[in-house]
Amino acid sequence: MADRLTIVTWNINSVRLRMPIVEKLLAELQPDVLCLQETKCPDANFPEKAFRAAGYEHMAIHGQKGYHGVATVSRRPLGEIEKREFCAMGDARHVAVNVPFNGAVLRLHNFYVPAGGDEPDREVNPKFGHKLDFMSEMQDWLNGSETSRPAVLVGDLNVAPYEHDVWSHKQLLKVVSHTQVETELFEKVRERGGWLDAMRHFTPMEEKLYTWWSYRAKDWSKADKGRRLDHIWVSQPLAGAVRSAQVLREARGWEKPSDHAPVVAVFEC
Template sequence: MTDRLTIVTWNINSVRLRMPIVEKLLDEVNPDVLCLQETKCPDANFPENPLKKLGYEHIHVHGQKGYHGVATLSRRALGNVERRDFCGMGDSRHIAVDVPFNGSALRLHNFYVPAGGDEPDRAVNDKFAHKLDFMAEMRDWLTGEETSKPAVLVGDLNVAPYEHDVWSHKQLLKVVSHTPIETELMEEVRVAGGWIDAMRRFTPMEEKLYTWWSYRAKDWAKADKGRRLDHVWVSQALEGHIKSTSVLKDARGWEKPSDHAPVIAVFEA
């Protein structure tokens, strides 16, 4: 019997503000697991009840008031919950769970990497320094035992690593999210753990691929000046099980949207 697992990752930019489109996504896509980032919600105030009514009874959150925050909700029972505090900052930027799959389990990491502010210079921008330190800790931790098993890493990594992950490679080389120091460090994180960039497995490197469009554009769809900030990585042990990835671009045009679109990943065993 085939085991089919659908995981969606989405920076929701305030879960309470955008509950109508969270419910819309769950109703239309019907994923097994939804990983949210930038929930901006203390754990005690997370809106569990409407999600449980839709069948997502297994909810684990790591939140804080007004900033950051991640949540993983699932139709399947989740185990071995871990909330890692990167850089000792006390920020809610990571949660990991075990998800039943293929008679066993896969480790699912849900990340919200710091955006890094506006100036790509750690000497004058503490936010940028924090972003680089955060990724360096990811690189040093996510190796060996953590990545030798079936594992998936999703989330808003706030880096568009490749040339066609942005609307203009040349114009964004000095813009935070696509500077060489960020893209090279993000590649170090991926390679150190032997992670496979699942989205680029299904969309060739020479094709444009975006998950984020700024609110500042009057007509985001027409301008289409996007960046791929949201990612799905899989460990080598799952290479044969990732069957598809896709960006639900339409969601960027839903009522009161996030500036990010959901990314859908399908696994089969």
């Protein structure tokens, strides 16, 4: 009998503040696994009861007060939880788990890559240097034994790598998230591990594809000045099992929304 697995990744921009729309998504979509970024709360304050009430008994939480934070919640048991630190900063930006799938397990990485500040120059903006160093550590680690097995990498990676991943390639070339130094390093991370970009696998390169729209726009949907900052990568041993990957755009318009929309991937073997 075929096994079907649905994974959602979503930068929630404060899990406690936006728990009503998280519960809405879980009720309507009923994914097997939900990966959240920017949870903005320490582990002790994570709303575990609400997730258990929704049927998500299994959790891997890596949070901190007021900043960053990632969490993976699941209806399936989670094994071998790992919380990796990058750049010796002590930030809560990664958690990995094993998820049962098709009689075995897949390794699921949940990332929140640093945004990088406003100025794309590491000499004047340490935040930008931190972002580049973070991705360099990803490049060194996420290959070999990490990608020779069934694995999925999801999260807010804070880079829009391709021309049509932003509303205006020309106007954003010098804007953090779409600069050449970021996009080239981003591709090195992905290519060294042999990761499949699941979203672009199902959406042609010439089509616009966004997951984030700024709060600054009075009508975010009409202005549609988006960027694709959220990603789903799949290792080659699992690539044949990906059935779909799409943005749940309507969630950006829910009450008191995050500025990111969820991304949904379905796997089946």
